Amino acid sequence: MESKLFTPYQLGPITLRNRFIRSAAFENMCANNTPSQMLEDYHVSVARGGVGMTTVAYCAVDLSGVSFDGQLYVRDEALPGLKHLTDAVHAQGAKASIQLGHCGNMTHWSTCHCMPVSASNGLNLYSPTIHRRLKVEEIKTLVRRFGEAVDFARKAGFDCVEIHAGHAYLLSQFLAPRTNHRHDQYGGSFENRARFLNEVLDEVMVHAGEDMAVIVKTNMYDDCWRGVSVEEGLRIAKEIAKHHVHGIVLSGGTVSASPMTILSGAMPTHALAHYMPMKSMWWLKAALDSGLAGLLIPTVKFQPLYFMSLAKRFQAQIQNVPLIYVGGVQSGDDCQRIMDEGFELFQLAHVLIKDPEFVHHVQENPHYHAGCGRSNYCIGRMYTKEMKCHECVERDGEVIPKLLKREIATLEKRWNQK
Ligand SMILES: Cc1cc2nc3c(=O)[nH]c(=O)nc-3n(C[C@H](O)[C@H](O)[C@H](O)COP(=O)(O)O)c2cc1C
Numbered sequence: 001m002e003s004k005l006f007t008p009y010q011l012g013p014i015t016l017r018n019r020f021i022r023s024a025a026f027e028n029m030c031a032n033n034t035p036s037q038m039l040e041d042y043h044v045s046v047a048r049g050g051v052g053m054t055t056v057a058y059c060a061v062d063l064s065g066v067s068f069d070g071q072l073y074v075r076d077e078a079l080p081g082l083k084h085l086t087d088a089v090h091a092q093g094a095k096a097s098i099q100l101g102h103c104g105n106m107t108h109w110s111t112c113h114c115m116p117v118s119a120s121n122g123l124n125l126y127s128p129t130i131h132r133r134l135k136v137e138e139i140k141t142l143v144r145r146f147g148e149a150v151d152f153a154r155k156a157g158f159d160c161v162e163i164h165a166g167h168a169y170l171l172s173q174f175l176a177p178r179t180n181h182r183h184d185q186y187g188g189s190f191e192n193r194a195r196f197l198n199e200v201l202d203e204v205m206v207h208a209g210e211d212m213a214v215i216v217k218t219n220m221y222d223d224c225w226r227g228v229s230v231e232e233g234l235r236i237a238k239e240i241a242k243h244h245v246h247g248i249v250l251s252g253g254t255v256s257a258s259p260m261t262i263l264s265g266a267m268p269t270h271a272l273a274h275y276m277p278m279k280s281m282w283w284l285k286a287a288l289d290s291g292l293a294g295l296l297i298p299t300v301k302f303q304p305l306y307f308m309s310l311a312k313r314f315q316a317q318i319q320n321v322p323l324i325y326v327g328g329v330q331s332g333d334d335c336q337r338i339m340d341e342g343f344e345l346f347q348l349a350h351v352l353i354k355d356p357e358f359v360h361h362v363q364e365n366p367h368y369h370a371g372c373g374r375s376n377y378c379i380g381r382m383y384t385k386e387m388k389c390h391e392c393v394e395r396d397g398e399v400i401p402k403l404l405k406r407e408i409a410t411l412e413k414r415w416n417q418k
Pocket of ligand 1: 027251326327328329347350
């Protein structure tokens with residue numbers, strides 16, 4: 001009998017040919033905020049490799065929400081390139097999704113061309129930057145921007161939008177008491193902190209109409225001081241479900257405080273320091289070079305399907321909206337277990353960076369293991385270079401410095417799951 005993995009799934013108004021979704025994983029392939037041929041080639045490769053849907057990572061709804069130089073934001077100039085990409089993905093039989101978000105304080109004036117904004121005034125050492133509190137009328141404008149971003153996605157040929165409400169980007173900066181110190185209708189009580197997200201989802205659902213699928217990536221917990229707890233993460237997921245979105249992606253962690261909760265394993269700190277830009281991240285680069293890395297970025301022991309037990313707690317309480325699993329898929333057996341645990345869909349990032357043909361390989365051999373060593377080199381490289389697995393980097397003739405190669409080998413040995 002064919003596994004449910006390879007059966008179609010009705011995600012709101014669209015039908016996916018199977019249960020595999022390429023997760024939003026920042027490609028850094030959009031110099032001058034414009035989609036490149038490389039971006040298209042990568043998404044076509046995973047579409048050809050068999051995924052049901054691929055997600056173009058992180059498109060900011062407004063220039064103020066861009067967190068990396070090589071990132072998309074909603075503007076007409078990006079439309080032709082994106083339309084070309086979605087047509088090419090469709091020609092391979094896959095659907096195309098785009099992640100829409102705003103990074104809030106996770107940027108620097110040199111990237112977003114304004115003083116970074118957030119729920120409250122403050123200092124974000126990660127960028128590093130001071131940031132200012134959004135005025136109520138600015139919040140309303142951003143709500144409208146999310147709606148307009150859905151229209152933009154439709155024009156670009158996307159079938160689905162993924163709203164990024166996790167990882168301590170702007171929507172989760174409003175949700176978390178750590179970053180939201182407001183005393184108006186957008187701060188204080190849970191209802192107030194969730195108001196911005198609720199308004200955004202109201203707007204998004206109106207613009208999505210009858211033809212676009214909408215999924216939301218949320219945090220089950222922020223895993224940091226005064227971040228969203230599991231109990232609040234559950235309340236947030238229930239709020240999201242009230243909007244009748246077509247799916248909720250269950251993630252967790254905070255980019256600036258607990259990034260390894262998102263990714264699991266260890267940060268390759270030498271790679272990070274090596275590829276980090278000097279212009280804005282000098283503080284972090286210097287700290288990483290000085291050996292403080294272990295304190296700054298706590299390691300999380302890698303386990304395949306590392307979010308499964310928490311995701312099951314959410315599954316037990318949310319039945320009216322499909323929950324989409326993400327986190328630590330390494331093999332065909334992991335994919336089958338997700339189905340056996342009662343999830344209908346799941347997302348993958350690491351394995352599809354290493355092996356865009358992963359889905360076909362699982363179809364041929366249900367026990368196929370992608371052999372991703374979880375060194376997270378692909379993340380370390382992300383600040384200034386295009387997304388790539390170290391094996392592809394070397395295959396393509398780019399030299400990886402010896403120190404970084406040693407780091408990769410050490411980390412792969414530590415998390416060896418093959
Ligand atoms: C190189 C890289 C870039 C990522 N960029 C994003 C991003 O832009 N938005 C997002 O929500 N998650 C991002 N993630 C997280 C993934 O979407 C996913 O949640 C996480 O990697 C766990 O899935 P995996 O174990 O299949 O890789 C990124 C992950 C990687 C490896």
